[in-house]
Amino acid sequence: MSRYIIRRIFSVIPTLIGVTFVIFMFQRLIPGDPAVAMLGEHATEESVERLREQFGLNRPLFLDREALAKGDIAGFFDSQYIRYMNRLVHLDMGESIHRRIPVLETLKIRFPATIELAFFAMFIAIIIGIPTGIISAANRNTPIDSISMIGSLVGVSMPIFWLGLMEIMLFAVMLQWLPAGGRISVGIEIESITNLYLVDSVLTANWVGFKDASEHIILPAIALATIPMGIIARMTRSSMLDVLQEDYIRTAKAKGLGRSLVLFRHALKNASLPVVTIVGLQMGTLLAGAVLTETIFSWPGIGRWVYDGILGRDYPIVQGGTLVIAFVFIGVNFFVDIMYAFLDPRIRYN
Amino acid sequence: MTPLLEIKNLKTRFFTSEGVVKAVNNVSYSMESGEILGVVGESGCGKSVHALSIMQLVQDPPGKITNGEVWLDGQDLLTLSEKEMKKVRGFDVAMIFQDPMTSLNPVFTVGFQIVEALRLHNDMTKKEARERAGELLALVGIPGAEERLDDYPHQFSGGMRQRAMIAMGLSCEPKLLIADEPTTALDVTIQAQIVDLVKRLQAELGMAIMWITHDLGVIAEMADRINVMYAGAIIESGNVRNIYKKTRHPYTMGLLGSLPRLDEDPGAELLSVPGLPPDLLALPKGCAFAARCGYRTEKCLEEKPPLEEIDGREHAVACWHWEEIAGSK
């Protein structure tokens, strides 16, 4: 098992490096000069040049072959990419070009917000999705099955932003039960340990804060969870159905096992393999969908922040934010791979 | 002596979108305790389905046992509720299947699966069950049984897996073990080992065995009696000697005649039965074999021949003209 884990780690590293490369490349490809954007159109050549020098924007992208031609090997390697990687290793993600706030600082605040939302949404999706799938599979072709499956399809077909807006319309505007946006009400304080409001409020026994944070998170989480919920339900169902056709299920019944034991012991463990994979992939959807949800619910997370950064040509923000998102996604899928080996002995003994 | 297993007029149908598949058609026979019965026939003749019907493991939908009685040791299994049937499965009757790789759950250890069977029907602690499982694996000839309990099915070889399946089947000492083509997926040398194993186990433990196969060679060594099935019905049955030496039904003759023999002329032709088995969706009204039979007459096409005893229990045939055919030889 540990050999398997080590092999997986090695296999992930090139992907991680590839990701940093792509992120770096991308920003440089987008037209528009951030220095000009910062100083405005009327700035002088000089000041623009100085700013660019300051941010290292005047160095070549990857390798300086002019330096090489002059025999300067150190200068050869002094490029934007090398500087970027160097800083990355030291966890220095620079400062926002427009606001001059260190990226790392903003990340510390915004990242937990998105993570909290994403994980909570995933939690909802799993809690509802998997049992629905199991029940559907066990009652194939009955009305329960049809209703759940059509329900899931409808869920998968709904645009997140629209669902969010409908939720706001219903619960916040019309019924006034829940707040329309934000992460927490003005005036409520939660001591920040992890910056995950739900966790922190429980850790400090701040029940008022917990209630407030919960009220704020529930609508966006539901909106975000709808698509993964549908997909998980359908996947669970089809995986269960496939497994129930297998010979070993027949053997289990021949031994005298009852329906529920066959379902929950023999079938489920095998059926969960593809479902686990899907859960990992859906995490990516959640992180992505965060952009839209955060916009509608004014949720102070990374999604919206990165989006603004892309449009504002604010390189460090985009780099830092996307990097973190991509790494989380890779991390989740890595974890999924390990889970897979844990569940299926054929993988770990390979 | 009342027979261990008595089947009367068993009919199983599959109700599909393309029509009704008549998989088992009016099958009746009996088995004594400790007897080894071979059920022989080509693919699709209903041998597996009828065994699944005994265990009530037929997929419903689309399959349904529409008629019949299955008497096992004094109770008609078909009248039992699912709850009662669960107690019977694995305990009074056990069934092992064809492909040991897919028939064992890949995510549980072999030991776990045997222990599960044991604890289901017996009041045993985990420790006791584990010990017994180890004994069972040793009984079926798996070396290093104790350690192998913690191995997963994919870590066993094909023959070993089938042995483990047999161990699992016999774990609760059933009165009847149904083996559905247990050696078809294995190669010939392993096949022989498994056959020997089963014979030995039967001698030691004394249970009745129903061995389903399409391989006439294998069955000749083991069985006391044989049922030959065709298109969902038994067309010839009797003790081994009668079936092989005094074959009466043209189909059986064709099956046996198609076996290559070491004592034959090398240039002799292999006889084969021409044509294909009938479509179970549309069985003809007369004898199901008539289309392929060289001896058919008008009567054969019109009326279905019943399974008639020609020598008590020792030999029965379902053919209108068996006497004339036998006489012409």
Place this chain on the structure above:
Amino acid sequence: MAEITTEEITVTDFAVREHRSLWVDAWRRLASSNTARLGMFIVAFFILSTTFSHFFWEYEPKKDLNYSLKLKPPTLIPNEEVPSVHPFGTDKLGRDIFRRVVHGGWNSLRVGIVAVSISLFFGGLTGLFTGFYENIDTTHIERLVLFGLTGLVLGSLSAWVAAQPIQAIFFAILGVIAAYFKNFQKGKALRMVVFTIAGALIGAILGAFVSGAAALISLIWGAITGALLSRPLDGKFFSNVMMRLMDIILSFPGYLLAIAIVAFLGPGLEKGMIAIGVVGIPVYARLTRSAVLSVSQKEYILAAQSVGEGHGRIIFRHITPNILSPIIVQTTMGLAGAILSAAALGFLGLGAIPPEPEWGAMLGDSYRYLTSGAWWAVLFPGLAIMFSVLGFNLLGDGLRDALDPKLRT
């Protein structure tokens, strides 16, 4: 052993079932499923209505503007305040939402089709070739080309560094030579040494013409290239590299990547199509690849090879027809996803350039007014998105059930 006297037996088949091909069968199953029928109906309605209205119901978005009708609720009967019929109400610029929804459908349809085509074409080809070469050996010519290209690509780096294009050509030649030696088992170590030195020499000598430093860098990179070329690179290796690239693309959540691409390319519906298309490529690549992998292990492929069929023929005649099912299903559901993504982009202000009608953009424009009570501006475009996507999903679902060979009796 008694012999059977066989007169000439005319075997009569009393019952023959009619032959049914896979497609007819599938169609029958599709047509009988209620959900699939609903899906087909919705999709047909969607396609017909949008196409029709695009060609026959004139709409010039730039001319559509009427402040006096700003944000009016749905009116079916004209009255004093609202002199025209607006079944869906009007938006912030007084435009009839119903009309814009109908015409927006045309844009959504276009985006869906183009985006999915891009993903399918590039992703499908990638998946096809990586899946194929994973198991099947490359032919001689193919290997020469592959090695040559690898040499060219790797060599280009050194060439670029030293500003010496000719280096790339030399490395390509080295690659082709290496291809000839690929299958020699003996002297693997020797081979690696030879090629490494060869690579190093090429780099060093050519680089020396530029500068000492360049020579050094080229020497090192040349050695690495040589060593790599000396290894028995086979189809599996290239497949892995390709799929790694796909993995990297997949590491980025979809919307984010699409946004980034659109930011790069600029606003506009066409750019949105490209963005969504590119994001979808790895999905189709993975799908096709796994389908090809499972098909290429079947024995009829082995049989075709042993008869001497060329790779091209195998791919197009044997493999492609058998992988169509999952691809068809994915394409249908991909259309659904593309429409959703297009709406998302539109919502964020990327995608369609205003005043082009686009469902997501319409939502993006109007959601500010939700709190002031203008629910119709948000509800109807959203419903439109939902129904069209639902239709494709239902259809795709039905197709999946209909084409699933396991369900065939």
